[in-house]
Each structure stands twice: as C-alpha cells, then as structure tokens.
Amino acid sequence: MSKDDLVLLEGKVVSVGKGGTFTVEVNGGHQVLAKLAGKVRRARIRVALSDEVRVAVSPLDPKHGVIVYRSR
Template identity: 50%
Template sequence: MPSTNFRVKLDDGEEVLCHLAGKLRIYRIKILIGDRVTVETSPYDPKRGRIVYRGK
C-alpha cells in the first residue's frame, strides 16, 4: 500500500484499510508485517480505520 496505508486483519478475521495516526507519523514509528496494533474504526465507514498504537 502507498505511504502510510496498511491492510490490517482484525481478530474476527475482517480486513480494514488503515492509516497511521498523527503521533506515529510525526515520530516515524515503523510498522512491520506481523506487528500487533490498536485500531480505531470510523463509525461512518467500518472498512477504514486509524492505527493509534503499535504493540510488541
């Protein structure tokens, strides 16, 4: 995906298209394949979301 867009697989098996939140982008936090992340989904479009935290 281009730039800071990621395809994230949720625990229930659904895939969501996500972008990085502001602080993750500002501090250049790298997201790698296999990282567990916390996602906020939009109430208007449940197929899009925002990555707000990168777990270990």
C-alpha cells in the same frame, strides 16, 4: 464525529501498501484499510508486516481506520 465515537480494534498487519496504507486483519476476521495516525508518524514509529496494532475505526465506515498504537 468526536474521538469518543471511534471503536478500537486489535489486529495484525497483513500487507503494506503504497502511500503509508496498511491492510490490518482484526480479531473478528475482517480486513481494515488503515493509515498511520499523526502522533504515530510524529514519533517515527515504524510499522512492519505482521506487527500487532490497535486500529481506531468509525462506526459509520468500518472498512477504513487509523493505526493509533503498535504493540512491542
């Protein structure tokens, strides 16, 4: 699966878990378990509770994703 196959969803961080995992509630009302993308970690971007984020989700497994962008 390539990067082009991922679906980008906008959402809000609902809870912060152990090991850098976040629960994100996307606009459709669904919750996605997400972790930080490598570029976000390398840039040392902090993601906190109630931040607006963009999550890349695979169409094969829509319950897991990767946070690729944090809104200001």
